[in-house]
Structure formats: C-alpha cells, structure tokens
Amino acid sequence: MPTNRVSTRPFEGQKPGTSGLRKKVSEFQQPGYLENFVQAIFNALPPGGGRALVVGGDGRYYNREAIQTIIRMAAANGCQRMWIGRGGLLSTPAVSCLIRKFGAEGGIVLSASHNPGGPEGDFGIKFNGTNGGPATEAVTAAIYQASLQLDHYLTCDSEDVSLDRLGDSMVEDMVVSVIDPVADYAELMESLFDFPALSQLLQHKRFRICFDAMHAVTGPYAKAILEERLGAPEGTVINAEPLPDFGGGHPDPNLVHAAELVARMNGDEPFAFGAASDGDGDRNMVLGTGFYINPCDSLAVLTANLHLLPGYRDGVAGVARSMPTSRAVDRVAKAKGIPCYETPTGWKFFGNLMDDGRITLCGEESFGTGSSHVREKDGLWAVLCWLNIIASRQQPARAIVRSHWQRFGRDYFSRHDYEEVDAVAANQLMDQLRGSLTSLPGQRFGEHVVASADDFSYTDPVDGSVSEGQGLRVLFEDDARIVFRLSGTGTAGATLRVYYDRPQRDPARLELDTQRTLASLFAAADEMAGISRHTGRSTPDVIT
Ligand code: G6P
Numbered sequence: 001m002p003t004n005r006v007s008t009r010p011f012e013g014q015k016p017g018t019s020g021l022r023k024k025v026s027e028f029q030q031p032g033y034l035e036n037f038v039q040a041i042f043n044a045l046p047p048g049g050g051r052a053l054v055v056g057g058d059g060r061y062y063n064r065e066a067i068q069t070i071i072r073m074a075a076a077n078g079c080q081r082m083w084i085g086r087g088g089l090l091s092t093p094a095v096s097c098l099i100r101k102f103g104a105e106g107g108i109v110l111s112a113s114h115n116p117g118g119p120e121g122d123f124g125i126k127f128n129g130t131n132g133g134p135a136t137e138a139v140t141a142a143i144y145q146a147s148l149q150l151d152h153y154l155t156c157d158s159e160d161v162s163l164d165r166l167g168d169s170m171v172e173d174m175v176v177s178v179i180d181p182v183a184d185y186a187e188l189m190e191s192l193f194d195f196p197a198l199s200q201l202l203q204h205k206r207f208r209i210c211f212d213a214m215h216a217v218t219g220p221y222a223k224a225i226l227e228e229r230l231g232a233p234e235g236t237v238i239n240a241e242p243l244p245d246f247g248g249g250h251p252d253p254n255l256v257h258a259a260e261l262v263a264r265m266n267g268d269e270p271f272a273f274g275a276a277s278d279g280d281g282d283r284n285m286v287l288g289t290g291f292y293i294n295p296c297d298s299l300a301v302l303t304a305n306l307h308l309l310p311g312y313r314d315g316v317a318g319v320a321r322s323m324p325t326s327r328a329v330d331r332v333a334k335a336k337g338i339p340c341y342e343t344p345t346g347w348k349f350f351g352n353l354m355d356d357g358r359i360t361l362c363g364e365e366s367f368g369t370g371s372s373h374v375r376e377k378d379g380l381w382a383v384l385c386w387l388n389i390i391a392s393r394q395q396p397a398r399a400i401v402r403s404h405w406q407r408f409g410r411d412y413f414s415r416h417d418y419e420e421v422d423a424v425a426a427n428q429l430m431d432q433l434r435g436s437l438t439s440l441p442g443q444r445f446g447e448h449v450v451a452s453a454d455d456f457s458y459t460d461p462v463d464g465s466v467s468e469g470q471g472l473r474v475l476f477e478d479d480a481r482i483v484f485r486l487s488g489t490g491t492a493g494a495t496l497r498v499y500y501d502r503p504q505r506d507p508a509r510l511e512l513d514t515q516r517t518l519a520s521l522f523a524a525a526d527e528m529a530g531i532s533r534h535t536g537r538s539t540p541d542v543i544t
C-alpha cells in the first residue's frame with residue numbers, strides 16, 4: 001500500500017484534558033497539528049490495534065476536513081474498516097453505541113462538546129476504546145507520551161470520501177462505510193423505553209414538549225425519535241439543523257445558553273416539559289413547567305424510578321456520581337440498598353464500573369446522565385428516561401421532583417465558575433488552599449464549622465489505578481460541603497469551579513431559593529480560599 005511518511009515535530013500542549021484534546025480551531029489548522037495527534041493515537045494503540053474504527057463528530061467547523069485527514073491517516077496506519085456517520089455526523093453517545101454494536105476497536109469523536117464552534121471557536125478530538133467509552137487515563141497518558149516523540153506521521157494520497165452518500169467505498173485497503181447516523185441509536189432507544197406509552201404521551205394534546213437541539217448534533221436524532229417515531233407534533237424540536245457554528249450560539253444546555261427554550265417555556269404556550277442537549281449530544285438539561293431540574297436531582301430521581309422502564313426492569317446494580325455532584329443520589333442508593341461510587345470528574349471513570357457490572361446508572365453535575373446502555377453520557381436518553389417516567393407515573397416532572405424531595409430530602413446545589421482566570425493566579429489559589437487543608441478542621445466560617453478537608457484521590461476498585469489531585473473538598477459539621485477544582489476542559493486561561501451543596505431534610509424548607517440558601521457558604525469559600533483576592537473577580541461568570 002502506498003503510504004506517505006511525512007516528517008513532523010512534536011507540538012506543545014497535546015495533553016488530553018478531561019475529555020480529549022480541545023483547542024481553538026486555528027490551533028488545529030496549523031499544518032501537522034491534527035495529524036500529529038491522530039498519529040499519536042495510532043502509536044499509542046497496542047500493536048495491530050485500530051483496525052476497525054467508528055468516526056464522527058458534532059458537525060462543527062473543521063469537522064469534514066478533519067474526517068478526511070483521519071480517513072487517509074487511518075488507511076495508512078493499517079485500519080481495515082471504518083464507519084462514518086453521514087455528513088460526518090455522529091453524536092458522542094451514538095459513537096459509543098456503534099463501537100459496541102459493530103465490535104469496533106475504538107472510535108474517534110470530533111467535538112469540543114458545549115464550547116462554541118466556527119472559525120473563531122473550538123475544535124476537539126477524543127479517542128474512545130473498545131468498550132465504547134472515553135479512553136482511560138492510562139491510554140490518554142500514552143497518547144500524550146506518543147505525541148511528544150513524533151518525528152513523522154503516515155498518510156496516503158487517496159481522494160476525499162463523499163460523506164453525504166450512504167454506502168461503502170475503498171480507501172487503499174480500508175473499507176469505509178458511510179452510515180445513517182441515527183438508525184442504530186434509535187433502535188437501541190426502542191429496546192430500553194416503552195415506545196407505545198411514549199407515543200401516547202407525546203401525542204396527547206395537553207402534553208406539549210419542547211426540545212432545543214441548539215443547532216447541534218442532536219437535531220436529527222431528536223427529530224427522528226421524538227417527531228417521526230413517537231409522533232410528537234412537528235416543531236417540537238427547535239434549532240434542529242446542525243450548523244458549523246451552531247447558529248452563532250453556545251451549545252451548552254443551561255439556563256443561560258438555552259435561552260430560546262427558556263423563553264418558550266415561560267411563554268404563552270403551555271409546555272409540560274422542556275429539554276436541551278449540547279454540541280455533541282451527551283449533555284442534557286431538563287425542565288418541568290416553570291421548574292428547573294438540577295442535574296444532581298435528575299440523577300437521584302432517575303435512580304429512584306429507573307425500574308419503571310422496560311430496559312431496567314431488573315433494577316439498578318449500583319450508581320456512581322462524580323465527586324462534586326451533590327449527594328442526593330447517595331440517599332436513594334442507601335434506601336435501595338445498592339452501592340454508590342464517588343469518582344473524579346470525567347466520564348471515563350465510569351467505564352470500568354460499568355464494564356465490571358457494578359453500576360447501571362451514573363451522572364455528573366455538569367449536565368451529564370447515562371447508563372450502561374453505552375459508555376458515554378447520553379442527552380437524548382436522559383430526556384426519554386424522564387418522559388417514560390412521566391408516562392409511567394402519570395405525573396408531571398415538577399410533581400415527581402417534589403415528591404422525591406419529600407421522601408429523600410433535598411440537596412441544594414450550585415456551581416460557580418470563574419472563567420478565563422489567569423492560570424498562575426488560579427494555581428496559586430489552589431496551592432495555598434491545598435497547603436491549608438490540614439489546619440481547616442475545627443475552624444469556623446460564619447455559621448459553618450469545618451469537619452474535614454482533603455484533596456480527593458480516587459482508587460479505581462476494578463483495576464486499582466489511582467488518580468490524585470482531583471479537587472479540594474471541605475465538609476462542614478452541618479453536612480454542607482464546598483469543593484474547589486480547576487476545569488480540565490477549558491481552552492483559554494484557567495476556569496475555577498466552586499461547587500456548593502447543602503442537604504435539607506425539613507419538609508417545610510424544600511422550596512427555598514438555592515442561591516440564598518447557599519449564600520453563607522459563598523462567603524465561607526471566599527474567606528478560606530481568597531477567591532476575589534486571587535482572581536480579582538467579585539462574582540462568578542456562570543452560575544449553574
Ligand atoms: C465534559 C466531561 C464531563 C465533565 C465535564 C466538565 O463534559 O465529559 O465528564 O464533567 O466536561 O469537566 P471540567 O473538567 O471542565 O469540570
């Protein structure tokens with residue numbers, strides 16, 4: 001096979017973060033930049049690995065060019081078989097579904113998730129392994145090491161593959177199949193949920209829903225499943241067409257960025273349920289009528305009700321949440337007598353627990369929820385879960401959450417983000433706080449007295465691997481908690497995330513304002529960590 005060996009030199013900063021390599025588009029467009037990372041993936045795979053791959057992205061700017069580069073490089077690196085979503089589109093959960101269904105050796109996801117796209121926006125690339133999940137830390141470390149040692153990459157001179165026509169073609173010795181991005185995923189959803197009950201619900205005149213695809217990848221999935229298969233009225237899915245710049249929007253499903261959804265929910269039309277997903281379709285935000293459902297609560301409610309859904313009738317083996325996620329789900333797990341694991345931030349940590357059969361369900365405060373049906377979080381799946389629970393209980397979302405709080409108590413939760421902070425200042429803040437952890441217990445901050453404080457370290461119970469430095473936790477005697485960490489997904493400066501949660505069991509105090517309820521903790525955080533002193537900011541940029 002005629003391959004070209006192209007000389008290259010390592011680029012700085014190709015260390016994958018929480019979720020793969022994410023950089024500005026302009027950085028990816030430097031000659032050799034993408035090629036180096038792709039070659040590093042092939043070099044890091046075990047000998048003979050990478051022969052059958054699923055490739056797709058969220059349709060953002062540079063997606064198609066990147067896919068053509070990957071096709072040529074994969075063929076030159078000995079890949080025999082590649083599946084690509086038509087138009088170069090595949091949601092992240094769909095990639096995971098296809099890797100598992102086809103028994104592929106892995107997949108490459110092209111996305112910067114919820115970060116803006118377009119020529120001035122972000123691009124990203126992530127490798128998923130044979131289980132369909134994001135590469136483990138050991139694999140991402142090997143990719144990074146390989147990226148530092150490159151002196152050449154392999155490619156070939158083949159013509160571009162037409163990404164818009166379904167069917168097979170050959171690129172050197174590799175068979176490339178352009179497939180329908182939705183069909184296999186939709187079939188998996190049908191196997192998990194009660195589609196007849198969902199159809200009845202979605203065709204009910206008094207149950208209108210609105211799904212905001214934010215001009216990102218879930219548009220075609222949501223239209224095909226909610227409107228075409230389940231019969232929700234046309235127009236249920238808004239911003240359904242994936243666009244390279246997401247229509248100029250920021251495809252992050254939260255109350256700020258999903259502004260159109262929020263406006264519609266608060267408008268004249270009586271929507272019973274609203275939802276949005278992010279750039280690559282793995283995140284979700286769900287709303288009841290006039291009611292925002294915090295992702296931590298969503299995980300707890302799903303855990304309490306999952307057995308109602310056909311795919312989960314055998315029950316939930318166990319659950320997991322990322323450490324900064326509130327402890328609402330822990331109480332449900334305890335009541336059900338199932339294990340609850342606390343992992344570092346990042347979906348990759350859930351994979352081993354699922355592969356080992358220890359958990360069925362997991363989630364994060366960062367709008368991620370998922371189950372062992374795939375090895376990624378899954379936005380549309382979470383929406384279908386909610387709808388199926390609503391159909392099964394014949395109760396609106398709001399009533400379901402309220403009765404959940406009555407039974408288990410409520411964990412008031414909020415995350416404050418300080419974005420694009422000077423990286424040196426942010427690290428100084430973390431270093432100083434880390435240095436003071438041992439002296440914190442016993443100290444009083446307003447009404448809160450510190451009970452314990454540590455730097456979270458996780459030992460994977462399946463393979464024994466240890467991940468250190470995963471966030472600073474401060475637990476108070478009244479069971480309130482503050483967590484400090486630096487984001488691993490930002491592309492400019494540092495993002496400081498401060499997570500607050502405070503459990504409340506008093507049935508008369510379950511409907512209070514979250515920010516007001518947590519205000520005394522905000523003051524405590526600033527006092528103990530010097531947030532304003534280090535960052536120069538008096539208020540966070542984003543509050544979720
Ligand atoms: C991505 C990952 C999640 C993670 C989130 C925030 O969506 O898939 O697992 O929780 O980013 O990560 P960060 O490091 O920015 O807090």
Ligand code: ZN
Binds near residue numbers: 278
């Ligand atoms: Zn995402």
